Amino acid sequence: MDQILLGILKSDHPPTLQQQLIEKLVVAAADSRLSQKVCVDILEISSNWVVYSDVTELPCSLGVKVFLAFAGCNKAVLESYVSTDRLASWMSVTKATSSKPDNRSATVVLIRGILQLLTSQQSFLKLSNVVQRMAVTYVREHLDIRVSVSYYLYIVHNEL
DSSP: OHHHHHHHHHSOSOHHHHHHHIIIIIGGGTTSOOOHHHHHHHHHHHHHHHHTOOSOSSOHHHHHHHHHHHHHHOHHHHHHHOOHHHHHHHHHHHHSTTSOHHHHHHHHHHHHHHHHHTTTSTTHHHHHHHHHHHHHHHHHHOHHHHHHHHHHHHHHHHHO
16 A cells, blocks of 8 residues: 555656545555555655655645544554654754745644554643644744734733
C-alpha cells in the first residue's frame, strides 16, 4: 500500500486524478490488515507530505486524511511512531518561516488529530506536554501573536 501511495504521488497524472486514486485506493484500505512496516511507511510518507510538502503538489489536508485514517486503525503503530522528538521536530519546522502556510495549518491539524487518537494511551501526557511547551515558546517569541491572543481573550471575556 505504501508503494501504491508513493506511485500515485510521483505519477504524472493530474492532481484531481491523483486525489481520487488516493481516496479510493489508499484511504479506503486503511482498515485492512497491513504489516506494521507498511503502516509505518504510510505514516512516514503522509507526515512528510504534510509537514514538509516535499512529496507532492496535492493539498496537505489530503495528507492529513491519509495519515489519520491509517493512524486511527493502527493506534499501537501510531503510538510507537510518534515520539516527543518527532513532534518537536514537526513543530520546529512549522514555526520556521520557510514552511508554507498550508503546511503550518495542516501540521497543527495533524498533531491535534494524533493527540485525539492517543488520549487514552500512555504516551498522551508526554506528547501533549511537548506541544504545550512549544506552543508557549512560540507565542513568547512572536509579539504579534501575543497581541492577537490577548485581543481575542479580551473580546471573549467582555462578551461573557
